[in-house]
Every structure is written in structure tokens, then in C-alpha cells.
Amino acid sequence: MTMTESSSSIESSSSIDAGRVADEPVVELLPTRATYASADPVRIEVRGFTGDGSLTVWTLGERGASTRVPGSGVVDLGLLPVGGHGVELTVAAGGVHAPPVARTAIEVADDVRARLRYGFVADYAPGRDAEAVADMVRRLHLTGIQLYDWAYRHADLVGGGEVYTDALDRPVSLDTVRRLVGAIKAAGSRALGYAAVYGVGRAEWSRWEHAALLTPSGPPYGLGDFLSLVDPAEPAWLDHFTADLAAAVDAVGLDGFHLDQYGYPQRALRADGVVVDVADSFVTLVQAVRERLPESHLVFNNVNDFPTWRTGASPQDAVYIEVWEPHVTLGSLGHVVGRARSAGGGKPVVIAAYQHVYDTAPVAEADLATAFTMATLFSHGATQLLAGDGDRVLVDPYYVRNHRMAASTAAMLRRWYDFLVEHDALLLDPSVVEVTGSYAGAYNDDADVAYGHDRVTGDAIPGAVWRRATRVGDALVLHLVNLVGQRDTLWDAPRLPVGETGPGTLRVRRTGPGRPRVRVADPSTNPRLVEVPVTLDGDHAVAALPAPTVWQVVVIDDGPAGAHP
Structure with a gap:
């Protein structure tokens, strides 16, 4: 049928x-x-x-x-x-x-760890309703939800009783936390509790100052004026931290943990005189948490790509990277994802790219910025941590400072996440291979597109169509990101209206005497693959492509030689 x-x-x-x-x-x-x-x-x-x-x-x-x-x-x-x-x-x-x-x-899917479409929760006030969060989980097909700042203290996760204020004086009810965890699980997702791997507050500091990571001038590294940092692999701290995580699982039923760090220091002197390579300490910590909680889902935050090269292969369930300057362009996001996929060996890749633009620009310009960010990440084989709490998007690393979605934003995210899930095999499968340099361009002459006078390029360049090619099994997949009309390629900046390229012309070398099959999809216009006519021109086949909006996916399938006469 x-x-x-x-x-x-x-x-x-x-x-x-x-x-x-x-x-x-x-x-x-x-x-x-x-x-x-x-x-x-x-x-x-x-x-x-x-x-x-x-x-x-x-x-x-x-x-x-x-x-x-x-x-x-x-x-x-x-x-x-x-x-x-x-x-x-x-x-x-x-x-x-x-x-x-x-x-x-x-x-x-039978492997629940194979994909991570990540969301967040940041409100645990007494009596809070969990229904909107569950609906968002189902609507956007979110397979993991980070419970941000749910705990009593960074170094004492469940020591506050049933109702308390967190380290920054926000109200938390463990009854609300449990109901959110239950609703997330009932919606077919996983609830991951936030836990900073080396942050200690003032009240607990006297117990841990022997493990402090010291600045060159002497005081410990810290975050703001309320946390100081310890060596995450110091044995006594490691015993305490893993026991605290286990106690949290027992207390509220978490499926796992989001293990956070702040991106610094990379090397430091410990208070006892030991020089610490913090990348090595992070790997030791992830391994220790895995041993203590073998069934838990673990996600470690590689802040600004540090140290993905070391932690990517560690026993966790995703490669997660929170990006900051200098990773400010769409092209830099693509490079970050490529490195993460290589380091992770098949783990899902998630990028935390906070769209601050919603706080500074009209919603239409911010929605376009998010669309270009998603186009870049999805087409490179990664997802984005962005949506959560029922109707919010992230605009700040302190997730409590989030942004309420406009109706246009909610509708866009629904379309794009549907597109991501429906075309998962073309986008997120670990076997997808980048082949742009081997297929496109005049020397290769295997597959390329043209749009009148508009430039087509293999790099993310303003004013051009950014063309990439991937191999998915026997099919060739082209990703066309339309940067025509843009003055820059910053991912967190207001976007100008999408440029009108007009229809495109696809030219592809045939494998045999048959006619290749060409199908096109676009999350903004035609959300499922539809076939376009193909004509023959010697050893090549030519197809007319509809004009792209932000991102167009083209699937070229030769099949058996002669299968498409």
C-alpha cells in the first residue's frame, strides 16, 4: 500500500x-x-x-x-x-x-539512548501543574528533559527537606519535582537532574577547601560570589558526589543527570599542591558516576567544546556542548558538530546554543535566527537544547531567565521538530557521512545546484546558498541553506527576510542508463519528501528544484541501474 x-x-x-x-x-x-x-x-x-x-x-x-x-x-x-x-x-x-x-x-526506536532531543524545566514552585510540560514533551518529541536547578544546594542535592529555596532563593517543592518527573516519564521521555560536578557553596566550603582549584594569584576559582570550585576527581569529593547523585535518584526518581561544569580552569593547582589536568578529572568523574549508577542516563556539558576530545568517548549517553564566542557563526556551529560526532563514536550530539536574540529583536527576526540555527545543526546531525517549561525558549545560561514563546515561535518549533523526527534517517543516523568535497564542484561534477545569479558555495557565506552533500546508504542528500539576502552568518543575531533565489537546477551524474529519483522536502513549505521531474542530459540527469526557504533537503537515489526509466 x-x-x-x-x-x-x-x-x-x-x-x-x-x-x-x-x-x-x-x-x-x-x-x-x-x-x-x-x-x-x-x-x-x-x-x-x-x-x-x-x-x-x-x-x-x-x-x-x-x-x-x-x-x-x-x-x-x-x-x-x-x-x-x-x-x-x-x-x-x-x-x-x-x-x-x-x-x-x-x-x-528500540534503543532509548540512540537519540537525544533535549528540553528543560526550571520552575518547581509548590503546586505547579505538570501538564504543559508533558504536552511539550509529546509535541516536540523530546526524549530528555533537564531539570535545571532543582536541588537544594550544589554540594548537597537533597538536604533541604520537602520544601526549600535553592542557592539563588528560588522556591522548590520536591512534590512538584516528583510530579514533573512522573509526567515526563509518562510522556515517554527521561528526566535528568542538573548537578554541577565541582561547585561548592559557602555553607559547605569548609569541608571541601582542601580540594580547591586555585587561581594563579591564590584564591579558588569560583562562579559569581556563591560557588567555589574543587577538583572533580579528588577521591573524597568523588565519593560524596556519586553518593549524592544516588540519593537524588532514590528521593525523586530521576532517570539520570546533566553533569555541568563552567568551562574553566583547564589546568590548575590544587590546594594540596597537585597540578590538575581538569579534562582528565572530568573523565574520571564521568566514569565514577557510571560505575555508581550504571542504568542512569548521563549527559556531560563540554563548555565551549572543552574537553570534547577527552569526554566524547567517556561512558555517557550523548556529546553535549554549550557554545560561546568564538563559536558565533553558522559555519562554526557546523565545525563543532563535526568534531563532536567524531569524538562521540555514534553518540547523539546536542548543542546548547542560547538564542539571546529573542530578548533584543522582533520575534520574526528572532524566529528566523533560530530557524537558521536549527537548519545548521539538524543538517549536520545534531539537535539543539532550546525549548522547555511548556512555553519557553532559552535565552540565557541561567535557565530561569527564559523567554515566553510567541505563537509563531511555537508553531515554527512544532514544524521543525516534526521534520527532524520524520527525516531522522537522513539527518541524525551515525552512519551519515559528509561528502561535499568529493561530489560537488566543477572538478567532481557529480552533483550540484545552481540558482540563476545567486552564488552556491560549500561554506556558510552571507549572500549565497550554502550547499552540503552527505551520503546516507546508497542515497546522496544535499542540504541547501539559503543565506541569500543575509549580511552575516551569526547564529544569534536578527535575520533579514529570506532571500528569493527562484527555482534551482540540480545536475547529477547518473550511475547507469536509468533515471535517478529526486525528492525534495522543506520544513517551512513542504514538510515531507515529494518527487520532482527528472530529465536526461547525456551522462547527467537534471531536475528543477522549488525555491528554498531557509533549508531544503534534496534526496537523490539511483537505485539499481535502470530502475527509473
Whole structure:
């Protein structure tokens, strides 16, 4: 029961979000879980639908089974194969080419550690409702939620009783923490508690000053005026820290921990005269936590890429990097991801790129900045820590200083995260290989695109289309990021309106006498792969591509020679 769509479907498919950018949709599809095991039936909650319609599953552009929907409620789609899938709701009388009423995506995976689509929570006030957080987990398919600053003190996680104020005087109720943990788990995600690996507050400092990391002038390194830093691998501290984590698991049911550091120092003198290579100490700490908590999910923060080269291979579940200057351009983000994928050996890569731009620019310009950031990260095989707390995005490393989403931001994130999950095999699979330098360009002449007078380049250059090529199994995948009309490539700066390139021309060398298959998708216009016409020109094939918005994905598949006459 599969079929493909021709280029005539692009126009109808692209209209799915028409009229929905400024307002939340009246009709919504919400998976009951962020991710499903292959042995679990997939269920979709339909909200706000009063007509007669059907849900259709799409897998990388191939149409699957449809299920009737007689109105709002939970629809059982049964068992689906491992991978990412799109789901569309259409009305019964809409016709073959009618645009969907609503869309979502689902992930089926048997390895819960294979992907990390990361979110956050930063509010634990008594009585707080957890429903909005659970809905966001399901809506954005978030497989991990960081519980930021949930603990009593940095060096005493659960010593404050049931209700307390944290180190910066924010109210915390452990009942709220437990309810959030339960809601996150029920939504098919993981709850990871924040824990600083070497920060000690004033009240606890007398116990740990023997392990202090000292500045060259003598005082200990610290954070602000309320934390001082110790060697994370000092034996007594390591025993205390791992025991504190274990106690936190028992107290509130956490699935694991977000292990934080501040990016400094990289080498320092310890109070007892030992010279400490902090990168080595971090690896020792991660190993010790893994031994103490073998089932916990662990994520270590490599601040500004330090020391990814050492911790990437350590026994944790992701390679997570919080980026700062000099990693300020889209191209630098791509390079950071490339190094992380290499160091991690197949672990998921997450980048904490805080979009401060929402605090300084109109929402439309900030949304475009975020779209370019996501286009860069997703196309390079990484995800972004950005959304959380039900309706917030991160604009600051102190997560309490977050930004309430506008409706346009919420709608954009829903589209882009759906796109990420639906096209997971083309984007996040560890086997995806960068091949731009081997395929594109005049010397190679294997695959390239052209847009009239607009420049196409392999680097992130303002005013050009940034073209990259990856190999995914037998398919060649082109990522086209449209920087036409931009004056710079800063990822955390207001963006000008997307430049209009007009349609593109794809030229690809054929493997054999057959006609290659070319499919196109774009999270802003046509969210699932649709086929475009291909003509033959000697040893090459030529396809007309629709004009890109921020990011367009092109999949070129030769298949067996002669399979597409």
C-alpha cells in the first residue's frame, strides 16, 4: 500500500501551514509518547477535530496505511517499523490533493539512548501543574528533559527537606519535582537532574577547601560570589558526589543527570599542591558516576567544546556542548558538530546554543535566527537544547531567565521538530557521512545546484546558498541553506527576510542508463519528501528544484541501474 507523489503535490503539500504561523492550530495531533518501542502500538491524540477524516502514515515520502478518524480522541495506528514517520490528518471529502488539516511525527526506536532531543524545566514552585510540560514533551518529541536547578544546594542535592529555596532563593517543592518527573516519564521521555560536578557553596566550603582549584594569584576559582570550585576527581569529593547523585535518584526518581561544569580552569593547582589536568578529572568523574549508577542516563556539558576530545568517548549517553564566542557563526556551529560526532563514536550530539536574540529583536527576526540555527545543526546531525517549561525558549545560561514563546515561535518549533523526527534517517543516523568535497564542484561534477545569479558555495557565506552533500546508504542528500539576502552568518543575531533565489537546477551524474529519483522536502513549505521531474542530459540527469526557504533537503537515489526509466 505504498505510493510516491509527483511534483504536482508540492503546491498542495506546502500549504499545510498556511494561516497557522501566527496562531496555534485549532486542530492538533499529539503523539501519546515522545518515542515508541517497536513492540508498542503507536497512538495519536486528535484534539479539536469535529469532522470525519483519516490519519495517514508517511515514511520518507512513501505513503503507508490510513486509519479513519471520526472526531477527536485517541487513534491507534498499531505497530510501526523502527524509524521516523510523518502522520497527516485529512478530511474525508477533501480529495487526493487536499492539504492536511494537521500533522505530527512519530519515532519508533528500540534503543532509548540512540537519540537525544533535549528540553528543560526550571520552575518547581509548590503546586505547579505538570501538564504543559508533558504536552511539550509529546509535541516536540523530546526524549530528555533537564531539570535545571532543582536541588537544594550544589554540594548537597537533597538536604533541604520537602520544601526549600535553592542557592539563588528560588522556591522548590520536591512534590512538584516528583510530579514533573512522573509526567515526563509518562510522556515517554527521561528526566535528568542538573548537578554541577565541582561547585561548592559557602555553607559547605569548609569541608571541601582542601580540594580547591586555585587561581594563579591564590584564591579558588569560583562562579559569581556563591560557588567555589574543587577538583572533580579528588577521591573524597568523588565519593560524596556519586553518593549524592544516588540519593537524588532514590528521593525523586530521576532517570539520570546533566553533569555541568563552567568551562574553566583547564589546568590548575590544587590546594594540596597537585597540578590538575581538569579534562582528565572530568573523565574520571564521568566514569565514577557510571560505575555508581550504571542504568542512569548521563549527559556531560563540554563548555565551549572543552574537553570534547577527552569526554566524547567517556561512558555517557550523548556529546553535549554549550557554545560561546568564538563559536558565533553558522559555519562554526557546523565545525563543532563535526568534531563532536567524531569524538562521540555514534553518540547523539546536542548543542546548547542560547538564542539571546529573542530578548533584543522582533520575534520574526528572532524566529528566523533560530530557524537558521536549527537548519545548521539538524543538517549536520545534531539537535539543539532550546525549548522547555511548556512555553519557553532559552535565552540565557541561567535557565530561569527564559523567554515566553510567541505563537509563531511555537508553531515554527512544532514544524521543525516534526521534520527532524520524520527525516531522522537522513539527518541524525551515525552512519551519515559528509561528502561535499568529493561530489560537488566543477572538478567532481557529480552533483550540484545552481540558482540563476545567486552564488552556491560549500561554506556558510552571507549572500549565497550554502550547499552540503552527505551520503546516507546508497542515497546522496544535499542540504541547501539559503543565506541569500543575509549580511552575516551569526547564529544569534536578527535575520533579514529570506532571500528569493527562484527555482534551482540540480545536475547529477547518473550511475547507469536509468533515471535517478529526486525528492525534495522543506520544513517551512513542504514538510515531507515529494518527487520532482527528472530529465536526461547525456551522462547527467537534471531536475528543477522549488525555491528554498531557509533549508531544503534534496534526496537523490539511483537505485539499481535502470530502475527509473
